Amino acid sequence: MDEKDTNRLEAFSDGVFAVAITLLVLDIKLPYADSSGKLLGNSELWQAIFEQWPMLLAFVTSFFTIGIMWLNHHRIFKHIKHSDTSLVFLNIILLMLIVFIPVPTALLVEYITHPELNTAALLYSGTFFAMALCFNLLWRYASYKGRLLGQQVDMDGVNKISRQYLFGPLVYIIALAIAWINTPASLIFNLLLAIFFALPDTP
Amino acid sequence: MDEKDTNRLEAFSDGVFAVAITLLVLDIKLPYADSSGKLLGNSELWQAIFEQWPMLLAFVTSFFTIGIMWLNHHRIFKHIKHSDTSLVFLNIILLMLIVFIPVPTALLVEYITHPELNTAALLYSGTFFAMALCFNLLWRYASYKGRLLGQQVDMDGVNKISRQYLFGPLVYIIALAIAWINTPASLIFNLLLAIFFALPDTP
Amino acid sequence: MDEKDTNRLEAFSDGVFAVAITLLVLDIKLPYADSSGKLLGNSELWQAIFEQWPMLLAFVTSFFTIGIMWLNHHRIFKHIKHSDTSLVFLNIILLMLIVFIPVPTALLVEYITHPELNTAALLYSGTFFAMALCFNLLWRYASYKGRLLGQQVDMDGVNKISRQYLFGPLVYIIALAIAWINTPASLIFNLLLAIFFALPDTP
Amino acid sequence: MDEKDTNRLEAFSDGVFAVAITLLVLDIKLPYADSSGKLLGNSELWQAIFEQWPMLLAFVTSFFTIGIMWLNHHRIFKHIKHSDTSLVFLNIILLMLIVFIPVPTALLVEYITHPELNTAALLYSGTFFAMALCFNLLWRYASYKGRLLGQQVDMDGVNKISRQYLFGPLVYIIALAIAWINTPASLIFNLLLAIFFALPDTP
Numbered sequence: 001m002d003e004k005d006t007n008r009l010e011a012f013s014d015g016v017f018a019v020a021i022t023l024l025v026l027d028i029k030l031p032y033a034d035s036s037g038k039l040l041g042n043s044e045l046w047q048a049i050f051e052q053w054p055m056l057l058a059f060v061t062s063f064f065t066i067g068i069m070w071l072n073h074h075r076i077f078k079h080i081k082h083s084d085t086s087l088v089f090l091n092i093i094l095l096m097l098i099v100f101i102p103v104p105t106a107l108l109v110e111y112i113t114h115p116e117l118n119t120a121a122l123l124y125s126g127t128f129f130a131m132a133l134c135f136n137l138l139w140r141y142a143s144y145k146g147r148l149l150g151q152q153v154d155m156d157g158v159n160k161i162s163r164q165y166l167f168g169p170l171v172y173i174i175a176l177a178i179a180w181i182n183t184p185a186s187l188i189f190n191l192l193l194a195i196f197f198a199l200p201d202t203p
Numbered sequence: 204m205d206e207k208d209t210n211r212l213e214a215f216s217d218g219v220f221a222v223a224i225t226l227l228v229l230d231i232k233l234p235y236a237d238s239s240g241k242l243l244g245n246s247e248l249w250q251a252i253f254e255q256w257p258m259l260l261a262f263v264t265s266f267f268t269i270g271i272m273w274l275n276h277h278r279i280f281k282h283i284k285h286s287d288t289s290l291v292f293l294n295i296i297l298l299m300l301i302v303f304i305p306v307p308t309a310l311l312v313e314y315i316t317h318p319e320l321n322t323a324a325l326l327y328s329g330t331f332f333a334m335a336l337c338f339n340l341l342w343r344y345a346s347y348k349g350r351l352l353g354q355q356v357d358m359d360g361v362n363k364i365s366r367q368y369l370f371g372p373l374v375y376i377i378a379l380a381i382a383w384i385n386t387p388a389s390l391i392f393n394l395l396l397a398i399f400f401a402l403p404d405t406p
Numbered sequence: 407m408d409e410k411d412t413n414r415l416e417a418f419s420d421g422v423f424a425v426a427i428t429l430l431v432l433d434i435k436l437p438y439a440d441s442s443g444k445l446l447g448n449s450e451l452w453q454a455i456f457e458q459w460p461m462l463l464a465f466v467t468s469f470f471t472i473g474i475m476w477l478n479h480h481r482i483f484k485h486i487k488h489s490d491t492s493l494v495f496l497n498i499i500l501l502m503l504i505v506f507i508p509v510p511t512a513l514l515v516e517y518i519t520h521p522e523l524n525t526a527a528l529l530y531s532g533t534f535f536a537m538a539l540c541f542n543l544l545w546r547y548a549s550y551k552g553r554l555l556g557q558q559v560d561m562d563g564v565n566k567i568s569r570q571y572l573f574g575p576l577v578y579i580i581a582l583a584i585a586w587i588n589t590p591a592s593l594i595f596n597l598l599l600a601i602f603f604a605l606p607d608t609p
Numbered sequence: 610m611d612e613k614d615t616n617r618l619e620a621f622s623d624g625v626f627a628v629a630i631t632l633l634v635l636d637i638k639l640p641y642a643d644s645s646g647k648l649l650g651n652s653e654l655w656q657a658i659f660e661q662w663p664m665l666l667a668f669v670t671s672f673f674t675i676g677i678m679w680l681n682h683h684r685i686f687k688h689i690k691h692s693d694t695s696l697v698f699l700n701i702i703l704l705m706l707i708v709f710i711p712v713p714t715a716l717l718v719e720y721i722t723h724p725e726l727n728t729a730a731l732l733y734s735g736t737f738f739a740m741a742l743c744f745n746l747l748w749r750y751a752s753y754k755g756r757l758l759g760q761q762v763d764m765d766g767v768n769k770i771s772r773q774y775l776f777g778p779l780v781y782i783i784a785l786a787i788a789w790i791n792t793p794a795s796l797i798f799n800l801l802l803a804i805f806f807a808l809p810d811t812p
Contacts, residue, residue: 008213008217008277009277010617011214011217011620012217012220012221012273012277014221014617014620014621014624015217015218015220015221015222015421015424015624016221016224016225017621017624018221018421018621018623018624018625018627018628019221019222019225019226019425019624019628020225020228021625021704021708022625022628022629022632022708023225023226023228023229023628023632024708025629025632025708025709025711025712026229026632026635028709028712030712030715030716032716032719032720032729033719039719039720039723039726041726042726042727042728045726045728045729046728049728049732059709060705063701063704063705063708064701064705067697067701067704067705068701070621071694071697074617074618074621085274085401085402088270088274088401089401092266092267092270092271095224095270096263096266096267096270099224099225099227099228099266100228100231100262102228103228103231103233106233107233107235110235110236110242111235111242114242117242117244117245117248118245119245119248119249119252120235120248123252198694198697198698199694211416211420211480212480214417214420215420215423215424215476215480217424218420218421218423218424218425218624218627219424219427219428221424221624222424222425222428222429222628223428223431226428226429226431226432229432288477288604288605291473291477291604292604295469295470295473295474298427298469298473299466299469299470299473302427302428302430302431302469303431303434303465305431306431306434306436309436310436310438313438313439313445314438314445317445320445320447320448320451321448322448322451322452322455323438323451326455414619414623414683415683417620417623418623418626418627418679418683420627421623421624421626421627421628422627422630422631424627425627425628425631425632426631426634429631429632429634429635432635491680491807491808494676494680494807495807498672498673498676498677501630501676502669502672502673502676505630505631505633505634505672506634506637506668508634509634509637509639512639513639513641516641516642516648517641517648520648523648523650523651523654524651525651525654525655525658526641526654529658
């Protein structure tokens with residue numbers, strides 16, 4: 001197959017990333033009236049907005065996470081030039097996990113102020129662990145013996161990604177362990193991990 | 204018309220596929236509180252999530268189905284280089300069926316544990332049958348005497364698709380018959396069929 | 407500005423068309439339980455689905471309408487090669503009307519069985535009238551003295567569109583008049599008009 | 610990195626803009642029945658629609674705003690040819706603010722007829738101020754010493770944008786001050802500002 005394959009795969013993936021990241025706003029509902037339907041006053045409204053901080057924090061976190069996953073996808077598909085059925089399947093699984101992100105995020109929002117209840121945090125961290133695993137599988141499959149890479153491979157860039165992805169699943173197991181113990185710490189750790197994988201020059 | 208036509212038709216279709224596949228997540232609602240509004244405990248939450256297995260199974264099935272339909276669309280449009288009004292109409296009908304998928308899926312989720320009630324399964328299988336028929340029509344129309352194919356046709360690839368599509372509607376009639384008898388079996392059979400049509404080298 | 411301008415304008419418009427056409431499915435809600443929450447039996451479910459015919463008809467009509475509007479947009483932008491701020495503004499207004507379609511459609515669904523109440527039909531036909539006007543304005547602006555057309559204009563194709571668009575608003579005024587008198591007739595007339603504008607060779 | 614980077618960044622951004630602008634329609638809910646579920650008569654329905662003017666005005670305003678923001682994004686990315694991690698991050702923050710627009714808009718709709726309650730107007734104007742700031746940062750970062758611009762820079766176009774962006778945040782601070790005093794005036798002022806930044810030749 002020629003390069004056109006990867007182009008349409010990337011366009012489809014870009015579309016899924018774009019829709020998934022935009023749908024996050026549907027989970028934000030700011031209150032504007034009290035229980036009797038009366039509009040809130042100025043200070044009451046500010047307070048009501050500030051009380052929604054877990055919702056707003058989750059929006060920002062998930063937005064950055066999906067944005068960074070897009071960046072990762074973009075980065076590895078700069079090297080992947082060819083496509084086959086297995087790659088498409090791995091990519092579908094990856095997109096499925098990305099589309100799924102709002103579900104554990106919404107659960108985490110409810111449980112973030114109850115650190116003793118770690119089920120939501122485990123599900124959240126577990127989703128990220130599965131995503132890291134899936135990125136690894138996709139990359140290993142495509143880069144193994146240069147299977148789906150272009151003719152003029154940028155070996156330096158390929159090796160950088162391979163090295164960075166080497167301990168990806170390992171650190172996400174640590175994230176899972178943290179989720180077992182402390183919900184907010186695990187949220188922050190997952191965000192830091194996402195940013196770490198966004199940096200191009202980390203070893 | 205020139206090749207640009209197909210390009211924008213593919214871009215528009217990719218967009219529809221991407222939105223349709225992402226909207227599936229809107230049907231997933233995990234419970235987090237009991238009827239009195241109290242947050243669920245750890246084991247209660249796990250149990251509540253596991254009880255949503257039909258919803259999660261339907262999400263995975265529909266996600267793969269739409270993903271595979273995209274792959275099929277992508278595969279036949281690698282050969283179709285020209286466009287005309289009839290092709291656009293057939294493509295709109297195809298996209299309409301794909302966008303419609305969440306509706307019978309949501310119905311199936313409700314009825315999956317009641318195999319004696321086969322209406323939902325029939326509607327679900329019927330949608331797939333219509334989709335297979337539509338893919339066939341579109342392909343027959345475009346490939347008939349090479350009407351809309353490019354100048355340098357990959358006859359091998361074209362013939363492979365034609366052969367694979369030959370008994371597509373036939374097997375989907377079998378799927379309809381199974382839906383009449385057994386709901387879960389028909390769900391699995393439909394998923395297997397989708398995967399079968401995703402394989403490139405099946406006769 | 408160079409041709410790249412129109413490319414990104416088309417890509418953005420394709421995205422809006424794709425999302426708008428896919429969001430139509432959100433308005434389809436099939437019933438599956440009676441008022442006491444009990445699942446419907448086989449024949450009851452079939453009947454409940456058939457009773458939703460206005461909803462399903464509106465889905466099909468709106469899907470075809472937006473699909474045909476995409477085709478029209480695609481057709482005129484094959485000739486428009488350059489872009490400026492006014493074109494972008496006219497295009498935004500056009501996209502706004504397309505995105506708005508589900509609103510009068512949903513209203514029409516409720517009122518279709520009450521032909522004596524013509525407000526919904528007028529709003530529906532009015533939206534289409536505004537859309538036809540907007541397509542005309544955009545095309546007149548772009549094609550006036552070949553302003554935004556390419557260097558090698560296909561004058562035959564340009565003139566065909568200009569002639570076809572000449573009496574567009576006129577026939578939509580007839581559609582408005584029909585809406586005043588008869589709701590279902592106006593729905594069918596609007597669909598026929600959309601199909602008419604999709605045909606490439608009408609005078 | 611080569612030009613392909615910016616291409617996929619633009620495609621992803623176009624997708625987000627397209628989804629965000631289309632989702633605005635989900636906030637429009639026209640009433641069709643009175644509290645007892647009876648369909649409204651002709652004059653009652655017209656009146657009910659007209660009473661939704663803040664909702665419809667907010668739809669039009671937000672639609673134009675996001676459309677103009679797309680135009681701005683498009684305009685600066687005509688000059689930006691290269692991409693790096695910082696640019697992607699700034700772009701994600703910008704997209705996040707654009708996706709967020711419906712939230713303060715929905716709040717403003719509720720409070721527009723209560724000018725003495727300025728919290729919603731402040732949040733609305735504040736979002737625009739943050740967006741103007743973010744556009745500025747992105748442009749300054751990319752254009753500083755021609756960092757991410759192409760080899761053949763259109764210095765005239767670049768300088769025009771830089772000059773136009775110079776007092777962007779300043780006028781948005783004025784908008785914030787107006788929001789403090791008068792809600793409707795601030796809505797109109799924000800719309801005028803958006804149109805101002807859409808004009809290509811303003812100094």
